[in-house]
Structures are given as structure tokens and as C-alpha cells.
Amino acid sequence: MSKTVGVIGGMGPEATVDFLRRIVAATPARHDQDHIRVLVDNNPKVPSRLAHIVEGTGADPAPVLIEMARGLAAQGADFLAIPCNTAHHYLPQIADAVSIPVLDMVALASAKAGSGRIGMLASPALKTVGLYRGAVFPDAEGDARILGVINAVKAGNVAAQHRRDYAAVAASLDVDAYLIACTELSVLGPPGGIAKPVVDALDVLVAETVARAIR
Numbered sequence: 001m002s003k004t005v006g007v008i009g010g011m012g013p014e015a016t017v018d019f020l021r022r023i024v025a026a027t028p029a030r031h032d033q034d035h036i037r038v039l040v041d042n043n044p045k046v047p048s049r050l051a052h053i054v055e056g057t058g059a060d061p062a063p064v065l066i067e068m069a070r071g072l073a074a075q076g077a078d079f080l081a082i083p084c085n086t087a088h089h090y091l092p093q094i095a096d097a098v099s100i101p102v103l104d105m106v107a108l109a110s111a112k113a114g115s116g117r118i119g120m121l122a123s124p125a126l127k128t129v130g131l132y133r134g135a136v137f138p139d140a141e142g143d144a145r146i147l148g149v150i151n152a153v154k155a156g157n158v159a160a161q162h163r164r165d166y167a168a169v170a171a172s173l174d175v176d177a178y179l180i181a182c183t184e185l186s187v188l189g190p191p192g193g194i195a196k197p198v199v200d201a202l203d204v205l206v207a208e209t210v211a212r213a214i215r
Contacts, residue, residue: 006077010043011084015183019083049086109201119175153184167191
């Protein structure tokens with residue numbers, strides 16, 4: 001019998017919907033009943049992770065994330081997934097607050113990316129907190145351009161210039177492979193014109209979620 005997944009979502013909403021779509025696509029199923037039961041708290045009211053981590057001015061998201069985790073556990077989730085890389089900064093607090101497992105997308109994606117010089121396509125907040133240790137991040141200008149792309153996805157207003165910025169920042173990194181470690185960027189997919197391998201952390205989380213649910 002399959003397990004029930006609880007999704008701590010809304011960071012951002014489109015990324016959460018994309019996560020759910022990928023779960024459906026990745027699940028081996030012939031009928032509705034073959035699919036995985038998913039409980040979703042798609043909560044865009046979670047305080048800004050960037051404001052709290054980078055700017056130091058925003059409210060702490062941890063209490064809201066913990067409340068969401070406990071709510072999903074109470075509804076019957078067997079384990080939890082968080083389709084937001086930056087929110088994993090609060091993973092230890094979330095995991096300590098519930099008695100069910102919480103998947104670690106950062107650890108899973110790091111293992112999938114492997115060794116070598118891994119270029120990060122991610123929120124600048126990940127650089128600040130060091131979630132992906134040893135990875136290669138863009139410089140300050142690149143961070144600003146990537147943040148512009150992320151915000152455009154959140155606003156549903158991605159233009160051709162945003163896609164050019166995304167590709168340019170990726171091309172500026174002297175790396176062996178890339179890791180998409182922001183679920184807004186996952187919505188866009190790999191940057192254009194990139195020939196080197198690309199690992200998408202959201203795909204890695206989807207694979208583990210499906211495997212855990214149906215095992």
C-alpha cells in the first residue's frame with residue numbers, strides 16, 4: 001500500500017504546482033487508484049526566506065513551516081517533502097517538530113550532482129547559509145540577475161531578457177556541471193545554450209518522493 005506524501009508548499013505556488021505535476025508524471029500508474037495520495041499545504045504566506053536570511057529584516061519562517069508540517073502530519077501524511085531549496089535552511093527545526101520523516105532535497109541533490117565543480121543556479125540565500133557546500137556560485141552581479149529571473153517567475157512575468165540573463169549567468173561559471181537549486185528556476189528548466197550536464201534538485205526530490213511513497 002502506498003504512503004501518503006505531505007507537501008510543505010507555496011514557496012512559490014507555481015513551483016509547488018510543478019512539483020505535483022512532476023510527481024504525477026513520474027508515478028507508474030494505469031488508473032487513478034495507482035497514483036500517490038498527496039496532501040498539500042500550498043501556503044504563499046510563509047515569510048520571505050530571502051528577507052530573513054539575506055536582508056536580516058524579515059520574520060522567521062520557521063514557526064509557520066513547523067505549523068504546516070504538524071498540520072500535514074495530523075492529516076495523515078507518512079512523510080514530508082519541501083519543494084523549496086532555501087526553506088531547507090529550516091529543515092532541522094521542522095524535522096525536530098514532527099515524528100514523521102522529512103525528505104532532504106539538498107542532501108539528495110548534492111549526492112546526485114556528485115563531485116567536481118558544480119555551478120549553482122539558485123537564490124543568493126543559499127550562498128549566505130552555505131546549504132550546498134563547495135559549490136560554485138555566481139558573483140554579486142550574477143546573483144542580482146538570477147534573483148531577477150526568480151522574481152519574474154514568482155510574478156508570472158518571465159520575458160525573453162530573463163531567459164537571456166539566466167543563460168548568461170550559467171555560461172559565466174567555470175564548472176563541470178550545473179545544479180538547478182531553486183524551484184522557480186526548475187519551472188524554467190535548464191538555461192539555454194548549455195552543453196554541460198544539468199541536475200535539477202526538484203527532479204531529484206520527485207524521484208525520491210515517488211520511490212518512498214510506493215516502496
